[in-house]
Amino acid sequence: MNLDVERIRQDFPILKRQVHNHPLVYLDNAATSQKPLAVLNSMNEFYTTINSNIHRGVHYLSDLATESYENARKTTKNFINARSDREIIFTSGTTASINLVAYSFGERYINEDDEIILSVMEHHSNIIPWQLMAERKKAVIRVIPVNDNGELVLEELEKLISKKTKIIAVTHISNTLGTVNPVSEIIKKAHSQGIPVLLDGAQAVQHGTVDVRELDCDFYVFSGHKIYGPTGIGVLYGKEELLSQLPPYQGGGDMIDNVTFAGSTFNVLPFKFEAGTTNFAGAVGMAAALDYFSNTGIDSIVSYENDLLKYVYEKLSRIDGLTLFGKSASRIPVFSFILDHIHPYDTGMVLDKLGIAVRTGTHCNQPLMDRFGLPGTVRASFCFYNTFAEADALIDGIMKVKQMFG
Amino acid sequence: MSATGQSIKDIEEEIVQEFEVFDDWMDKYNYLIELSKDMPAIDNKFKTDEYLIRGCQSKVWLNASLEGDKVIFTADSDAIITKGIISLLIRILSHKTPDEIINTELSFVDRIGLKENLSPTRSNGLLSMIKQMKLYALAYKTKLNQTKQ
Numbered sequence: 001m002n003l004d005v006e007r008i009r010q011d012f013p014i015l016k017r018q019v020h021n022h023p024l025v026y027l028d029n030a031a032t033s034q035k036p037l038a039v040l041n042s043m044n045e046f047y048t049t050i051n052s053n054i055h056r057g058v059h060y061l062s063d064l065a066t067e068s069y070e071n072a073r074k075t076t077k078n079f080i081n082a083r084s085d086r087e088i089i090f091t092s093g094t095t096a097s098i099n100l101v102a103y104s105f106g107e108r109y110i111n112e113d114d115e116i117i118l119s120v121m122e123h124h125s126n127i128i129p130w131q132l133m134a135e136r137k138k139a140v141i142r143v144i145p146v147n148d149n150g151e152l153v154l155e156e157l158e159k160l161i162s163k164k165t166k167i168i169a170v171t172h173i174s175n176t177l178g179t180v181n182p183v184s185e186i187i188k189k190a191h192s193q194g195i196p197v198l199l200d201g202a203q204a205v206q207h208g209t210v211d212v213r214e215l216d217c218d219f220y221v222f223s224g225h226k227i228y229g230p231t232g233i234g235v236l237y238g239k240e241e242l243l244s245q246l247p248p249y250q251g252g253g254d255m256i257d258n259v260t261f262a263g264s265t266f267n268v269l270p271f272k273f274e275a276g277t278t279n280f281a282g283a284v285g286m287a288a289a290l291d292y293f294s295n296t297g298i299d300s301i302v303s304y305e306n307d308l309l310k311y312v313y314e315k316l317s318r319i320d321g322l323t324l325f326g327k328s329a330s331r332i333p334v335f336s337f338i339l340d341h342i343h344p345y346d347t348g349m350v351l352d353k354l355g356i357a358v359r360t361g362t363h364c365n366q367p368l369m370d371r372f373g374l375p376g377t378v379r380a381s382f383c384f385y386n387t388f389a390e391a392d393a394l395i396d397g398i399m400k401v402k403q404m405f406g
Numbered sequence: 407m408s409a410t411g412q413s414i415k416d417i418e419e420e421i422v423q424e425f426e427v428f429d430d431w432m433d434k435y436n437y438l439i440e441l442s443k444d445m446p447a448i449d450n451k452f453k454t455d456e457y458l459i460r461g462c463q464s465k466v467w468l469n470a471s472l473e474g475d476k477v478i479f480t481a482d483s484d485a486i487i488t489k490g491i492i493s494l495l496i497r498i499l500s501h502k503t504p505d506e507i508i509n510t511e512l513s514f515v516d517r518i519g520l521k522e523n524l525s526p527t528r529s530n531g532l533l534s535m536i537k538q539m540k541l542y543a544l545a546y547k548t549k550l551n552q553t554k555q
């Protein structure tokens with residue numbers, strides 16, 4: 001089924017606005033995505049008719065709110081095909097999810113001289129939590145290198161894996177290069193040695209079907225705001241047998257079973273990891289986003305994004321003096337590039353004046369920038385509501401930049 | 407051009423007038439690009455981390471020296487628009503006394519419609535640069551006072 005992009009764009013009110021007297025061309029989707037009316041309306045309805053704290057009240061609205069929140073968990077569970085609701089922990093986002101795993105897994109399983117394997121292309125959010133834990137535990141971080149095409153060098157991973165390896169945490173899709181990593185292969189290799197794998201799905205869930213059972217990953221994390229949902233809500237999926245072994249991360253309300261000053265016992269999964277009042281309205285909004293995304297048709301979205309990918313890739317490749325980083329055949333429409341000697345910041349400023357929103361800088365990817373010897377790049381990230389005309393606007397904008405600074 | 411004894415206010419007015427002829431941002435940016443090319447180069451020995459003002463996006467190097475009772479600034483940036491704005495800052499604040507530099511509240515950036523370039527969220531190093539210029543001025547003021555005593 002073909003995607004009716006013009007109709008889809010009607011669902012996203014912000015796409016109608018002007019920026020600097022130009023129609024907005026929003027190509028910063030890898031940073032955050034825009035929200036469809038279905039999400040805005042669901043949250044509006046929640047706040048205007050249901051809002052009440054969850055899991056606590058004896059009153060009618062509290063029951064309704066709890067039901068909405070737990071339904072959101074079911075929607076999320078079904079969306080990634082988890083086995084049970086108990087495997088879905090709501091957090092504030094990908095960063096919080098990784099911090100939770102790094103802390104709790106680290107406390108339970110990581111000791112001095114143990115090793116954690118990450119990759120050069122990790123977002124800082126999948127580096128720093130592990131560094132903090134490694135410092136605490138005197139553990140060691142090993143790093144999978146990236147080749148010139150922006151792909152993980154799997155042969156090196158084999159050399160890195162040892163008896164000391166306790167966990168591998170890699171990104172499903174690179175936020176800077178757009179590379180889709182061979183995560184199934186990584187998981188197979190890891191599992192053959194009994195090593196669990198965490199996948200950072202922040203850039204992946206919105207670009208295809210994610211089936212955690214098929215992947216057989218041990219942890220999968222993502223954010224609501226990058227998949228057309230609200231900010232401040234995200235997901236930690238973990239295999240139940242693993243999650244149940246981990247100690248709590250944060251303490252507070254809702255995560256406890258019984259509290260005395262002599263000692264406390266903790267609630268069951270998933271509540272053990274949801275201390276305090278969670279972003280329950282956010283969870284409702286995120287579930288609406290997941291439904292919207294699924295109902296639009298994930299296969300159609302993927303197919304359209306692939307067409308867009310080929311179109312933009314082809315156009316960018318033809319621009320004289322433009323260097324594209326990330327040339328993997330397996331990728332999403334996220335393009336990181338630099339223009340001749342032109343500073344990414346200058347490029348971004350001119351594009352902004354043309355109404356084109358891109359991101360410039362290091363994209364929370366400093367080790368990757370160092371790998372390619374770059375001060376930063378311009379990143380244009382597309383998604384299914386972007387049009388071919390917008391791609392052309394980007395190309396025209398780049399030509400304008402070249403003309404001004406050339 | 408900045409050693410003419412004009413006051414900071416006068417130079418700011420002059421810059422505002424220069425920019426008034428431009429109708430759109432493109433002309434303004436093109437002018438900044440021109441200014442960046444005309445800016446006297448900073449001595450390469452000052453383009454080190456010691457003189458670097460770290461912005462997340464673009465880098466700015468700044469050096470200051472004292473000539474008589476005036477502070478002389480030289481600077482550079484790896485981004486051109488940033489460098490163009492730096493050239494304006496230097497035109498205004500270089501060859502001024504420490505007191506003039508410390509006590510000035512710059513208004514021209516806002517008035518020439520480049521306000522967003524001095525937003526803290528842009529982290530291009532310009533705000534930190536102004537702060538650093540004032541810190542240099544303060545340091546030289548202290549030094550000048552000590553030599554007077």
